Amino acid sequence: MKKLATLLFTLLACQLPLAAQVDSVVESRNVSFCELSRDPAAYNHQLVRLTGFVTHGFEDFQITEPDCPTQGFSIWLKYGGNAESNTVYCCPGEAGREKRPAPLSVEGVEIPLVEDQTFQQFTDLLKKEGDTTAHATLVGRFFSGERGLVSTSAQWRGFGHMGCCSLLVVEQIESFEPHTRDDLDYTAEAGWYEDEGCKWGSEQDLRHVSVSNWDNGGQKGIEEQEKADAGQAWAFSDPQRVAIESLKPLYPGQTPVLHIVKRTSSRNVFQWRNGKKSVVVVVTRPYWLSFYAASSSVAWISTMIKEVECD
Numbered sequence: 001m002k003k004l005a006t007l008l009f010t011l012l013a014c015q016l017p018l019a020a021q022v023d024s025v026v027e028s029r030n031v032s033f034c035e036l037s038r039d040p041a042a043y044n045h046q047l048v049r050l051t052g053f054v055t056h057g058f059e060d061f062q063i064t065e066p067d068c069p070t071q072g073f074s075i076w077l078k079y080g081g082n083a084e085s086n087t088v089y090c091c092p093g094e095a096g097r098e099k100r101p102a103p104l105s106v107e108g109v110e111i112p113l114v115e116d117q118t119f120q121q122f123t124d125l126l127k128k129e130g131d132t133t134a135h136a137t138l139v140g141r142f143f144s145g146e147r148g149l150v151s152t153s154a155q156w157r158g159f160g161h162m163g164c165c166s167l168l169v170v171e172q173i174e175s176f177e178p179h180t181r182d183d184l185d186y187t188a189e190a191g192w193y194e195d196e197g198c199k200w201g202s203e204q205d206l207r208h209v210s211v212s213n214w215d216n217g218g219q220k221g222i223e224e225q226e227k228a229d230a231g232q233a234w235a236f237s238d239p240q241r242v243a244i245e246s247l248k249p250l251y252p253g254q255t256p257v258l259h260i261v262k263r264t265s266s267r268n269v270f271q272w273r274n275g276k277k278s279v280v281v282v283v284t285r286p287y288w289l290s291f292y293a294a295s296s297s298v299a300w301i302s303t304m305i306k307e308v309e310c311d
Contacts, residue, residue: 028139033065037073040144040156040166045109049139050168053288054176055188057131059161061087063138063168066218066288072153076160080104080140080169081113086127089161106169111141114172122173129179133188133287136176143167184287184298185266191282191304194262194269198278198310208306221301222292228299235299239268243281246302247272268300279307 028047036043036050052063054077061077079085081103084094104111113119125134145158145166159167179186228235235242240258247256254274258281262269272279282304290298 032068033063033075034068034070036075036142036166037068037070040073040142041147043142044144045107046142047139047171048142048168049137049174051137052135054134054136054138055132056085056087056126056134057188059087059089060131060188061085061089062160062165063136064218067222067292069219072150072155074156074160074165075142076165076167077138077140078104078159078167078169079113080111080171081115083113083115083123091162104169106141106143106167109141111169112171116172118175119173122176125176125179129186131187131189132179133186134176134179135288135291137174138168138170139172139174140168140170143169179287181287181290183265183285184290185284186287187284190286191267191269191284194280194282194304194306196278196280196306196308198308218288221286221289221303224301225289225292225299228297229294235301236297239283239300240270242300243268243270243283243302246281246283246305247279250305277307277309279305281305 028049029043031043031048031050033050033052036048050063052065054063055061063075063077077085078094082099082101084097084100086094086096086098088095122134122136126132143159143166145156145163147154147156149155150157156166157163159165224235240260243258244256256272256274256279258270258272260268261271261280266285268283270281270283272281281302283300284303285298285300286303289301290296293299
């Protein structure tokens, strides 16, 4: 009888980690980025499962969804446990450190981290590519932050770069899409840091239009892809025409003469010298847009337009 009791106890003890794992999975709540944006406070401190586009680079470690136009809501990412993301931001950031001295605790909640093979592969990708975008499913603890006014606009803030955002502390990277195509632009900066065409320190910014991957820019990119899929074939093959078309609303009645300054399979950079002014247009095939394309063909779209006056 004593042996039977000991055997039962041993079997139950062996099952505890599995049971705990099942409880954790059941506890996590499937939610979309749009649902979170509509009522962040309703999910505060909850364990959620979220699929979206993770962006990582200078002053950037976030998750978002291009087809969800939001105003005043964004999600910053941190890893639970002891792992740091090596992200440069203010303040103080996590650059130069891979481990924190103690497990992360936010608002009295200590958050663990599953550092399995998927996590290692995911972090290796971010390290290798520096500035990048990855499509991933994450499980993590969500913190809404506080809703306040910033320049008369309501925003959820408290975490990340300059307190920009709500926060998702990652407990597990469930899955992510590998980067396998050389015809797509995987970067998150979308051309923001391309050379403006003047000597360093000799320009005055006049206009900076970032048709970025996110917010209303994301929706605009999806609309351009839909036009291409519907028969606007030049959007697949003529990045220079795409650049010119994007300039027309900004420079009505003018005829830009563009010169190519960079050409790759996923990014073209054009410059227009308009007197003392230099206009740079970055045209890319964004990786994220492939998820909204009717086929494997991704349209060229203008992701950054910058005008400066050169001294």
